[in-house]
Amino acid sequence: MxxxxxxxxxxxxxxxxxxxxxxxxxxxxxxxxxxxxxxxxxxxxxxxxxxxxxxxxxxxxxxxxxxxxxxxxxxxxIVQVPEGRRIFGRLSVEENLLIGAFSRTDHAAIAEDRDRMFELFPRLKERRRQVAGTLSGGEQQMVATARGLMARxxxxxxxxxxxxxxxxxxxxxxxxxxxxxxxxxxxxxxxxxxxxxxxxxxxxxxxxxxxxxxxxxxxxxxxxxxxxxxxxx
CATH class of the missing domain: 3.40.50.300 (P-loop containing nucleotide triphosphate hydrolases)
Structure with missing residues (x-):
């Protein structure tokens, strides 16, 4: 591969x-x-x-x-979750996740994957509308990882x-x-x-x-x- x-x-x-x-x-x-x-x-x-x-x-x-x-x-x-997270701090958790799917056009599947990320990271579901830059370090790592996974x-x-x-x-x-x-x-x-x-x-x-x-x-x-x-x- x-x-x-x-x-x-x-x-x-x-x-x-x-x-x-x-x-x-x-x-x-x-x-x-x-x-x-x-x-x-x-x-x-x-x-x-x-x-x-x-x-x-x-x-x-x-x-x-x-x-x-x-x-x-x-x-x-081939998708990278970068050192230092590098999330979009002024955007919400959910917006960060959707940015991970920027190259995709299968909108129904994107929504399914977003929901799957919220199952994998329940804390992010609780904070889906929260500004990502206000999260703890561990929560920001969840966002960065979920964003990467959104690219499948x-x-x-x-x-x-x-x-x-x-x-x-x-x-x-x-x-x-x-x-x-x-x-x-x-x-x-x-x-x-x-x-x-x-x-x-x-x-x-x-x-x-x-x-x-x-x-x-x-x-x-x-x-x-x-x-x-x-x-x-």
């Missing part, structure tokens, strides 16, 4: 990602973990078409995405969904990620909270200084001594 091959990218003269390769197939949760600045978010932004790559390739269903604009990548089913993604790219949230809320976020995956959406998860990410990931990649240094089943990496010593303390 999604293939990244030997991808490198740079910001000016600073190379942020070097020779990264991985494949995302239907049905799983794949985690990219590593320290801050390892290149995880840059990798997601490149997949989403937000930043150009220097070399290598990104392919969706076997076809290069190099010529596609971000909204066209979204239409191909095949692969949901989630960038640091637990950032800045209280421990109890973080647990709820990861429970939601598993529920989303169980409902049929593939998830590519970028997280600094390596332990929790590896606990739910079917497969995982460890990034360091812009390169993938380890990969394997999430459960195995969670008990790997190298991962524990470097990332989990």
């Amino acid at each position: 999604l293939e990244v091959e030997n991808m490198s990218l740079a910001y000016g003269n600073i190379e942020a990602v070097r020779g990264v390769s991985f494949t995302i197939v239907d049905g799983g949760i794949v985690a990219l973990v590593g320290a801050n600045g390892a290149g995880k978010s840059s990798t997601l932004n490149a997949i989403s078409g937000l930043i150009p790559i220097k070399s290598g390739s990104i392919r969706i269903d076997g076809q290069s995405s190099a010529a596609l604009k971000p909204h066209e990548i979204t239409r191909r089913g 993604p095949r692969v949901l790219l989630m960038d640091e969904p637990s950032m800045g949230l209280a421990p109890l809320v973080v647990e709820q976020v990861f429970d939601t990620i598993q529920a989303i995956n169980a409902a049929g959406t593939t998830v590519l998860l970028v997280e600094q909270n390596a332990l929790m990410a590896l606990e739910i990931a079917h497969h995982a990649y460890v990034m360091e200084h812009g390169e993938i240094v380890l990969e394997g089943p999430g459960a195995e990496l969670a008990v790997d001594e190298r991962v524990i010593s470097i990332y989990l303390g």
Whole structure:
């Protein structure tokens, strides 16, 4: 479904990602973990078409995405929930969700999906007309996630969904990620909270200084001594 091959990218003269390769197939949760600045978010932004790559390739269903604009990548089913939520703070919760379906014209199905989001996130139903910028951090993460799901993604790219949230809320976020995956959406998860990410990931990649240094089943990496010593303390 999604293939990244030997991808490198740079910001000016600073190379942020070097020779990264991985494949995302239907049905799983794949985690990219590593320290801050390892290149995880840059990798997601490149997949989403937000930043150009220097070399290598990104392919969706076997076809290069190099010529596609971000909204066209979204239409191909690759949808990002960005770091820091980036909701539309002056719009209501419901308006934020409907913006997630901007590329769709199946109005009846959009309404059904909105109602499904309210079932997945009952708190948002209670606050559907509330200005989104007045919500708590955890509630704003719900809005950002629901907005992404409104595009009916095949692969949901989630960038640091637990950032800045209280421990109890973080647990709820990861429970939601598993529920989303169980409902049929593939998830590519970028997280600094390596332990929790590896606990739910079917497969995982460890990034360091812009390169993938380890990969394997999430459960195995969670008990790997190298991962524990470097990332989990």
